[in-house]
Amino acid sequence: MSIVTTSTPSFSGSHEETPAVAGRTAQRCAETALFMRDHVLSLVSHDLRSPLNAIHSWAYVLDRKVDANDATAQRALEGIRNGVDQQVKLLESIVDTTRAETRALALKRAPFALRALLDETVRDVRGGLADQRGVAIELASPLTDQQMDGDRERLAAALWLLVAFAVEASASGATVTLEGDVDASKFCATVTWQPSLAALTDPALPHVLENFARQQATHPREAGRIAWVLGLCKRVAEAHEGAFEQGQWSDGQPTALKLRVPLAGA
Known part of the structure; x- marks a missing residue:
């Protein structure tokens, strides 16, 4: 099956932030802060x-x-x-x-389409942050009508944070790629980009994540630990009996965030 890729150029005028996107962005930011605290x-x-x-x-x-x-x-x-x-x-x-x-994260499981969730994630992060930052987002996925049984809202928040964090840590003109695919039993979402620590912490740039969270994400991490701001991704993955992984990074070198969850609950 060939990979279907969609992309947007930097500063595209066709993805302006709508009230709906602004509302979801505010909700995602609040959820991110709650999970980071915990x-x-x-x-x-x-x-x-x-x-x-x-x-x-x-x-x-x-x-x-x-x-x-x-x-x-x-x-x-x-x-x-x-x-x-x-x-x-x-x-x-x-x-x-x-x-x-x-x-003890409660899940509201129900079947939902994965491709629609990926499209929504890209659309929301573009309109809520990426276009303002001049960062392109590419979606690379062969998925069409595949479904999984899980908590769509929780997974939507986790995917949004994966992509939003990568955009926060990208310089103008850079590209963030979201890959989504399934195997026999799991859904895997991978975000790849080239981090710019200066872009992550520059107060002159638009941001959606808290300054404290962005500053902490630049600090050296102990083995096996993730940046605090990504706590939501870890908890949502674990609640679905999956896993979250934050790759090591250095300025300007490719890195990745990975979320893997079973297609169906136990």
């Missing part, structure tokens, strides 16, 4: 628990070594244990509770 809270919860566990363990070791009759040392140990307990309760009562909305 993604960061998840990292905070995980990263704080490791040192707290270590402190608790060493306090136990010291408790067995310190003279039980040394009142000052015993008060110090008690203070350490109480401090650890307070921090753990804080994580449980505030951090974990706050991120509960996206941690």
Whole structure:
């Protein structure tokens, strides 16, 4: 099956932002911010628990070594244990509770056409950002009437963010490519582009993603971790029992974002 490719030139006047596109863009931005917050809270919860566990363990070791009759040392140990307990309760009562909305992500599954979703994604990002930035978007996909069973709205938000982030990180005149295809059991969406860190953070350019999110995305990432702003993509993929991957990047070198989800739920 041949690949059907559609493209738009930079600054195309035929893709102006409509009220409907503006409304969906605002909704997608709010969803992105919500999932980014919860993604960061998840990292905070995980990263704080490791040192707290270590402190608790060493306090136990010291408790067995310190003279039980040394009142000052015993008060110090008690203070350490109480401090650890307070921090753990804080994580449980505030951090974990706050991120509960996206941690257990409910899906509204129904059959839907994949090609229409890809077309809508490209249309919305063009009208909401790419045309203003002078960035072209190409859709490369052999899909016609193939369907999948999933939460269309959630996947629409994830695909929008994949493409919008790539546009945010592209210089004027660049091209972002969205590829969409299926195999026997999965739908795979891949966005490829050449990042420009300057374009991602330039305050003079139009942006839809928050400045804080864009700045953090330029920082070095630990192995296996993604930019915070892409937390929505990760959660939506995992909720569908799929996976999300952010490739390593350097200025001006091709990179990719990949979303893979089963065509049908378990």
